[in-house]
Amino acid sequence: MARIKDVAAHAGVSVATVSRVLNDNPSVTEETRNRVYAAMTALNYRPNAVARSLRTEATRTLGLIIGDILNPFFTELARAVEDEARLAGYTVIIGNADERADEQDHYVRTLLERRVDGLLICPTAEVTSLIEEVARAGRPLVFLDRTLPGIEVPSVRVESAAAIGELIGHLKALGHRRIAFISGPATLSTGRERTEAFRAAMAAHGLAVPPEYLEAGDFREGSGRAGAARLLDLPEPPEVIFTGDNLMTLGALGEIRARGLRIPRDVALASFDDVPWFVHVDPAITAIAQPTAELGRAAVRMILNRVEGRPAESAALPAQLVVRTSCGETPYGGGPAAARGAGAGDPGQGDERSRS
Structure with missing residues (x-):
């Protein structure tokens, strides 16, 4: 399967230039852009989801970070999130924080690097600087099941x-x-x-x-x-x-x-x-x-409202x-x-x- 560097070699340009073409960067000349597209066609190159997201600013993916995957509550919750997201045309990437703030932050960084469209987090007890930064930046973020003091983001809880x-x-x-x-x-x-x-x-x-x-x-x-x-x-x-x-x-x-x-x-x-x-x-x-299932479904609806620029208000569902x-x-x-x-x-x- 052709890679981006193969396209660059075939077109006689740098990998960075191919990346700029995929990004629709206006600094690339029409002649160079045509050469890159021709090389992509000749090599049957298909940009991966991350590369496509750089142009569309959407990956159709959501990140879900849960507290403990061994807990049946979180297992059912994750299944409901996946099912609801799939109906909306989204894929869910799941991270297990194991109730540790450092593991939670590891998954937050990883998911942001993968350019997920929104994050659903069942937060651990600690308020970390990374979570504060993500919330301040206005990234689509929803807390699920739990909340954190001083962090003003929409949440869905019981x-x-x-x-x-x-x-x-x-x-x-x-x-x-x-x-x-x-x-x-x-x-x-x-x-x-x-x-x-x-x-x-x-x-x-x-x-x-x-x-x-x-x-x-x-x-x-x-x-x-x-x-x-x-x-x-x-x-x-x-x-x-x-x-x-x-x-x-x-x-x-x-x-x-x-x-x-x-x-x-x-x-x-x-x-x-x-x-x-x-x-x-x-x-x-x-x-x-x-x-639990409705909790997961409601969280997906809430994060998609945020992703699509609509208002999202916190909700509490009765046990x-x-x-x-x-x-x-x-x-x-x-x-x-x-x-x-x-x-x-x-x-x-x-x-x-x-x-x-």
């Missing part, structure tokens, strides 16, 4: 307070009073928002939150397990462990199982962020479901409580007392789902 309030009301109605929370990191907007919503909901329902009932996690499995272990070792352990995301739920579940405890008879479990396998756990896990059986519910009604009379594997602890 509003979690109402669903968390609904969960706490549901747990109180079942008779639970000692409810602990394993949060995400306070350095992330989602970690702060969920912790604040939990505290507010507990206060609204007249329930105390002892300091030892708040564990700080990092949205990964290991911190969920470690947080659950500390809570279960308390002199008065909680009746319910509420975890701030699906991976920490997995860790907490592992710790509960390792101790031989039964859910919900010995301790109830609830999760922020629903995943498909929660319905296959016995008992099925009560969770707050995020509108929804999905009631299952891990907090003491049974298909036959009754509160924790009824549920605690039946083991996790007993008949009647199936996969019945309801919305509350």
Whole structure:
């Protein structure tokens, strides 16, 4: 396949001159331009997407930087972004920041060098100078799922307070009073928002939150397990462990199982962020479901508005409580007392789902 230097040699010009022709640079004479085009035709040379973008100022590509590709939330989010972008005629290039600011900045630089038309970023906790620079420059940029203080760019995120309030009301109605929370990191907007919503909901329902009932996690499995272990070792352990995301739920579940405890008879479990396998756990896990696919689709619509020069306003999509059986519910009604009379594997602890 012919390369740009082959075209330059065939036309008897420099590579820089060929590049100027591809850029429609007015400094190139008509005679030279014709020679370059003739060489391109003779060699069947086709400019790559980056070269074409230098003329059209568009690559029909979007960059997406996610927090952790191993987290099912981000996997589903990326799929939705890809699907929506493809419908609009765009290709998505994905980078996994692994929750590290240096990795995030590496992908930002790489994607800008590839001349993506817009950037969708699930930002890490740190406000880096590069992100500030990109935002100040007015490049098409949208924050997805998370926000950064002091950075004024459009964002699409999930509003979690109402669903968390609904969960706490549901747990109180079942008779639970000692409810602990394993949060995400306070350095992330989602970690702060969920912790604040939990505290507010507990206060609204007249329930105390002892300091030892708040564990700080990092949205990964290991911190969920470690947080659950500390809570279960308390002199008065909680009746319910509420975890701030699906991976920490997995860790907490592992710790509960390792101790031989039964859910919900010995301790109830609830999760922020629903995943498909929660319905296959016995008992099925009560969770707050995020509108992940719509989050991704809305983000693509927002970034395309920016790319095409239209206004783009931030949006918050509501989460929804999905009631299952891990907090003491049974298909036959009754509160924790009824549920605690039946083991996790007993008949009647199936996969019945309801919305509350």
